[in-house]
Amino acid sequence: MDMEARGHSEHPEALRLWLRMLTCTQLVEKQVRTQLREQFDTTLPRFDLMAQLERSPEGLKMNELSRRMMVTGGNVTGITDQLVTEGLVERVDVEGDRRAYRVRLTTRGRKLFDEMAAEHEAWIVAAFEGLSAREVESLHKLLGKVKQHHNALADAKLETT
Amino acid sequence: MDMEARGHSEHPEALRLWLRMLTCTQLVEKQVRTQLREQFDTTLPRFDLMAQLERSPEGLKMNELSRRMMVTGGNVTGITDQLVTEGLVERVDVEGDRRAYRVRLTTRGRKLFDEMAAEHEAWIVAAFEGLSAREVESLHKLLGKVKQHHNALADAKLETT
DNA sequence: TATTGTTATACTCTATAACTATA
DNA sequence: TATAGTTATAGAGTATAACAATA
Numbered sequence: 122m123d124m125e126a127r128g129h130s131e132h133p134e135a136l137r138l139w140l141r142m143l144t145c146t147q148l149v150e151k152q153v154r155t156q157l158r159e160q161f162d163t164t165l166p167r168f169d170l171m172a173q174l175e176r177s178p179e180g181l182k183m184n185e186l187s188r189r190m191m192v193t194g195g196n197v198t199g200i201t202d203q204l205v206t207e208g209l210v211e212r213v214d215v216e217g218d219r220r221a222y223r224v225r226l227t228t229r230g231r232k233l234f235d236e237m238a239a240e241h242e243a244w245i246v247a248a249f250e251g252l253s254a255r256e257v258e259s260l261h262k263l264l265g266k267v268k269q270h271h272n273a274l275a276d277a278k279l280e281t282t
Numbered sequence: 283m284d285m286e287a288r289g290h291s292e293h294p295e296a297l298r299l300w301l302r303m304l305t306c307t308q309l310v311e312k313q314v315r316t317q318l319r320e321q322f323d324t325t326l327p328r329f330d331l332m333a334q335l336e337r338s339p340e341g342l343k344m345n346e347l348s349r350r351m352m353v354t355g356g357n358v359t360g361i362t363d364q365l366v367t368e369g370l371v372e373r374v375d376v377e378g379d380r381r382a383y384r385v386r387l388t389t390r391g392r393k394l395f396d397e398m399a400a401e402h403e404a405w406i407v408a409a410f411e412g413l414s415a416r417e418v419e420s421l422h423k424l425l426g427k428v429k430q431h432h433n434a435l436a437d438a439k440l441e442t443t
Numbered sequence: 444t445a446t447t448g449t450t451a452t453a454c455t456c457t458a459t460a461a462c463t464a465t466a
Numbered sequence: 467t468a469t470a471g472t473t474a475t476a477g478a479g480t481a482t483a484a485c486a487a488t489a
Contacts, residue, residue, distance in 0.1 A: 135410040136403055138422045139310065145428050146307040147352060149300065164478070183448055191308060193481060198449055200479095220447040220488045242297055249296040251431025252424065260424045261299045263417055267306050270412025325455065344471060354458055359472055361456090381465045381470040 149248045156244055161237050166190070168241070170200050171209065171226060171234045180213055180223030209233060310409045317405055322398050327351070329402070331361050332370065332387060332395045341374055341386030370394060 150165070157163050173189050174181060181189075187197045201224055204210040209230030215221045226234060249257060311326070318324050334350050335342060342350075348358045362385055365371040370391030376382045387395060410418060 134415065134418050134422070135407045138410060138418050138425070139406045141422055141425045141429065142303070142307055143311070145425050145432075146303060148429070148432050150304070151352070166479070184446090187448095191312070192479085194448065195450075195482085196480065202449095218447080218489075222448090245300045246296045247435075248432065249299060249428060251427050251434075254295065256424055256427065257295050257299050260421070261295070261302055263413065263421045263424070264299070264302045264306050266412050266417065267410060268302065268309070271306075271309050271409065273412075274408075327456070345469090353456080355471065356459085356473075357457060379466075379470080383471090 149245070152248065153241065153244055156240070157237070160240060161233075163237070166192070166196075166200055167204060168237060170197070170204065171230060172238070174210060174224060174226045175231065175234055175238070178225065180225030182215065182221050182223055184221075186224060204230070310406070313409065314402065314405055317401070318398070321401060322394075324398070327353075327357075327361055328365060329398060331358070331365065332391060333399070335371060335385060335387045336392070336395050336399070339386065341384030343376070343382050343384055345382075347385060365391070 154165050157165060157168055161168075169190055170186060173186055183194060183197055183201070186201075187194045190197065201210060201212070205212065208227055210224050211227050212222045212224055215223055252260065315326050318326060318329055322329075330351055331347060334347055344355060344358055344362070347362075348355045351358065362371060362373070366373065369388055371385050372388050373383045373385055376384055413421065
C-alpha cells in the first residue's frame with residue numbers, strides 16, 4: 122500500500138495527511154463493501170440509505186435523503202425504488218404537500234437493518250482496534266475540526282453568492 | 283451534512299469515528315474530483331496514476347501500479363490506454379522479460395502533472411487549514427496506526443492461508 | 444416561477460473471468 | 467504451470483438535464 126508515496130511539495134504535511142487519510146478510508150470502505158455484498162447481498166449506498174432512515178422512524182423526504190447522502194436526487198430515487206421492490210422501505214404521503222412524501226423503513230426493513238448494523242459495527246470496531254479509546258476520541262475530535270472548517274468555508278461561500 | 287447521525291450501538295465510539303472519517307474524506311474527495319474535472323478535464327484515478335509515476339522516473343510495471351492504486355489490472359490497462367492516447371505516459375519495454383514493460387510519464391505528462399500537483403496541493407492545504415501544524419501531525423500519526431493495524435491483520439491472514 | 448421528485452442518459456470506475464504471450 | 471498484461475463484460479455509482487405535478 123504505497124499510495125502515500127505520491128505527492129511532492131514544499132509544504133508536504135497536509136498532502137501526506139490527505140493521502141494517508143484517503144488510503145485508510147479506502148481500506149475500511151473496501152472491506153465494508155465486500156462484507157455487505159458477501160453477507161447481505163447489498164451495497165454501501167443502500168445500507169447508507171437505510172441507516173439514515175433508521176434514525177428517523179417517521180421517515181425522511183427525498184431531498185433530505187439526497188442532502189444527507191451527498192448525492193443528487195435521481196440516484197436516491199433509484200436506490201429507493203430497489204428497496205421498495207424488496208419491501209425494505211416504503212413511501213408515505215406527506216400531508217399538506219402532495220408533491221412530496223417521506224421514505225421510511227418497513228418492519229422487515231428495520232429488522233434486516235438491525236442485523237446488518239450489528240455486523241457492520243463489528244467490522245468497524247475491528248478496523249480501529251489498533252487504537253486506544255483515547256486515541257479514537259482524539260481522532261474523532263481532530264476530524265471534527267476538519268469538518269467544521271469545511272462547513273465554515275461553505276457557509277462563507279454561500280453568503281457571497 | 284448529517285451522515286454521522288447514522289449508527290446506533292452500545293459501543294458507538296469506533297462507529298462514530300468511522301462515519302465522521304467517511305464524511306470528511308468524501309467532502310475533500312468530492313472537491314478534488316470537481317476541481318480536477320473543471321480545471322484540468324481529468325479524473326482522480328488518472329491523476330493518481332500519474333502521481334504514482336511522478337515518483338518513479340524510471341516508470342512502474344502494470345502490476346505495481348495496480349497494487350499501489352488498489353485496483354485490479356484491467357482497470358490500470360484502461361486508464362493507461364487513455365493517458366497514452368493523450369501522450370501523457372508511455373509504455374517502455376523491460377529488458378529480460380518480454381511480457382512486461384514499465385509505464386512512465388512523458389515530458390509532456392510530467393509538465394502537466396506538475397501543474398496539476400501544485401493546484402492539488404493548494405486544495406488540500408485549504409481543506410486542512412482548520413488544523414494547526416501539530417494537529418496535522420497528530421492526525422497523520424493516528425491514521426498511521428490505523429493503517430499499520432490493517433496491514434498487520436492482512437499479514438496474519440496471509441500466513442494462515 | 445420555484446420546488447419535489449422522476450426519468451432518461453451517459454460516463455467513470457470497478458471486479459471478474461477468459462484469454463494471449465512469455466517465463 | 468505460473469506470471470504479465472489485455473480484453474470483454476456487467477454492474478455500481480454518479481451527475482446532468484429534461485420533465486411532470488404541485489406549490
